[in-house]
Structure formats: structure tokens, C-alpha cells
Amino acid sequence: MEPIKTYEMPRTPEKQAFQLYEVQGKTIANPHYPHETDRPHRHKYYEVCVFVTGAGKHEIDFNTHQIQPNSIHFLSPGQVHLISREEDYHGYLMVFSKEFYSLDTFHEDLLFQLAFFNNPHRVPILNLDAGNFGELLDLIGLMGRELQQKGAYHNGILRSYLQVFLLKCQQHYVDFFAEKQKMGDPHYALAQQFQTLVEQQFKRQHLVQYYADHLALSPALLNKYVKKITGTTAGDLIIERLILQAKRYLIYTDLTNKEIAYQLNYADPSYFSRIFKKKTGLSPSEFRQAENEKYQK
Incomplete structure (x- = not known):
């Protein structure tokens, strides 16, 4: 297998750092979009996939979700994902x-405060009723028109629309997963800090003690x-x-088990290998073989 590909932001003539694509059918009919692939891949940018109608499947980090x-x-x-x-x-990217x-704001942590981004322990999917989804589609329509107009405050307006869109999604996400009580818990922000x-x-620091020290707690309290x-x-x-991360290395690179262990500071x-087998039921080599066979079918 080829190592996994990592894509940069799509390049447009204007070098726009925010882009919106409408998708009809199986493919993206836009010459500036960087890839169409039948292999799992990843990006260096954020992507929001909006599914309006139709069906299919979306694999995200070894979990398959029906569209x-x-x-x-x-x-x-x-x-790592594949749609x-x-x-x-019919949908939008x-x-x-x-x-x-x-x-x-010069504050990157804003994106870490959104429950569906940068958190591999949560399902990054939001299913909505027609009314709430329609409200978000209206915002996408405003973004699309602004991308065409390119006025004096173009980027600021787009950024504001994007922030409203993501905050609306955060509101629905919190409601959907019934986390309001937890978000009111005084330890919610602490858990969020820890996960960030x-x-x-994680590649360099494996011990709870390190994170506890950073957060001014004992390991026992942090665990609790x-x-x-x-x-x-x-x-x-x-x-x-x-x-x-080990799974990603095993499937999408040609690193040996020993090299992966060193990459993860073991x-x-x-x-x-013992930890990997205990958690997955397979040795690293067995996992690599099983996943390779899956994608070769």
C-alpha cells in the first residue's frame, strides 16, 4: 500500500483560506479541489461535510458511518477519512x-473549544431535523453569495458567517448528546483542557503525572x-x-512495528506491541494485514 496522502488547503487563483464546494453525485466537479480519491487520506485543514440528500458511507479513523x-x-x-x-x-464541503x-483573535484554542473538532473520543457527526438543518443551509447560502461578491470586508464577513455556523452546530451538538449538565459541571472545562x-x-508524554502536574492536580484527582x-x-x-495514532501509522505508512514504537516514544x-494487542485483540502486524486485506477487496 502507498503511504497515506496528506493534502494542503485547495489552491484557488485568489489563494482563499476559506472555500465552499457544492457536490452533486459521486464526484466534486471543481478544478481547484485538490483531490478525488478512493483511498483514505487526511488534510492539514478543517473540513465540514454537509449532507443534504442521498446516501453513502464515511469512514473516519477506522469507524464507518452511514451518510x-x-x-x-x-x-x-x-x-484519516474516506467518503x-x-x-x-447532494451536499457541500x-x-x-x-x-x-x-x-x-490570535487564539487557536477557539477551535479546540468546539466539541466536534480535535477530539478523537467523540463522534464528529451531527444529525438534524429539517428545520434546524435548513437554518444552517441558509448560512451556507450566505457564505456562497459572499464568496461571489468579494467586497471590501469579504474575509471578515465570511469568518463571521463561519463562526455563527459552527456555534449553531455546537449548540445542536450539545443538545443532541445531552451534555448540558456536564457542561455545567465545574470539572467540564478541566476535562476539556486535559483532552486538548x-x-x-500524547506522542511525547504518556504518563498521567505529566498532565496532572500541568493542570496543578494529583494524578488520582485528574483521573477522577x-x-x-x-x-x-x-x-x-x-x-x-x-x-x-499507531493504527494510522500501521495502515498508512510503511514504518515497521519497531519504528512506530519509537515514533510514539516507546x-x-x-x-x-503488548499494549496494542491488549487494546485491539490483534498484534500490530495482524492489524496491518487485516486492514490491508479490507481495502484490497
């Missing part, structure tokens, strides 16, 4: 860089508070993130 009408899927930089659309599909979203820190440091909010201990969340490759 439903009136749904939105959110992809963060580095996530398979049917002929009756919205892509933007982290710099575009946070330009006015894990996303940034994180489990209260997520249902999983801090230690298990760190391991889950390491296993996800000095003992056999220890890494």
Missing part, C-alpha cells in the same frame, strides 16, 4: 485553515474528574490516543 440526509460531519487536521457517495448525493478562523493537552503532547465527565480515566484516554517495541 444520512440533513447531517453534518466535522473533520480536524490529521484525521463514498452514491449517485443521488466547507474547508478552512486554522489561521483563517482565529485570525482576529493530550492531543498536543476526567472519568466523571468522559466516562473514561485520564490514563485510558492517553492510551486510546496512542493506539489510534523505548521497548515489545511493550508497545
